[in-house]
Amino acid sequence: MTPKPSKFAPYREALATLSKRTRTPLPSLVISFAILHELTAILPVAGFFYGCRALGVGESIVRAVGQQQNQPEVSGGYMAQYRDSWVGERVREWMVEGEVRAERVGRRYGWFGFEKGSTMGDSSPEAQSAHAAFDLVSGRIAGDVANAVVAYALTKALLPLRIGASLWLSPPFSRTFVQPIGSAISRMFRR
Template sequence: MPPVQRGRLAPYKAALEAISSRTRTPLSSLVLSFAILHEVTAIAPLISVFFMARSFGVGENAVNFIKKEVSEGQPDNDAWLREKGKKWMDEGEKWAAKVGHRYGIFGFPKTPKGSEIAVDSAETYGTSTHLAGDVANAVLAYGVTKSQALLPARIGLSLYLAPTFSRRMLDPLRQLILSRWSRKS
């Protein structure tokens, strides 16, 4: 009979240990695999949405549609969704400016490494109300990736692939490192 575990996290730890024993994968390797895959599933949609928006030329129209103000006096059934979308688009503008200045992409000039870039408002980086080109595509990609709609799929995919990723990628890497380290000792 397994020892009784106490505490708030005990059920989760027991479930993780069961997955670890069923997949014959160390728990630490499973956790690291999940973390890596979770980040990869965030970067992959970001890049793919950017290039799809760029290919089809929809970034500018989508961002401007999401950011447009609702006229007063007209009922807006999607007020919450539009407000959330505007928030993600504003965050996306700041992110695009920060990344654009850092790497010299999206039409922004590359800024030297030590200098700080103020990205508090759209006026700071010259895109007052109208976003165009790659900036709009980057903002749309950020907004789609940031949305909570993708989160359950990302978590599910990361959980599903973690044991295989651990066995195929992390375990061979761990064995290689251990064998090289034991030779030096």
């Protein structure tokens, strides 16, 4: 009786072929991809945040994209069609996720007007004023919170490009950084 092939066998073969073709060990490729994927998330978030801050566009973007259909400001035209589309709905979801993350980071590190270490039920005046400026549903997001929400949503929109760039750059990054560092660490422990 022959053993049943694993359902992961095709993936293992494809990864082994990639490793041979790029002349890079597979563990090194995986580590390189993970590092590059994180870098392609952190750098755009920071860049978009400071870009929105410098241009002062965070609040207006949140207000335009987050506006609900029942609000009378824009009833027709391109923006109304965009908001009613799948893309508009997806961007609003990313903005809500960004709102949650911005609040979590703001409360943890004391950024965006939140008191460091404050909790959601905090009744201090600083926490209440920060929370009052922090409501995507009503369109009342202000200042750096709006910039963080826009930066998060834009970075999420770039996910396919980030993954492609991480895959494309993994072999050279592995040969240039990961393998030499791994070799240095293994030499250090051999002594």
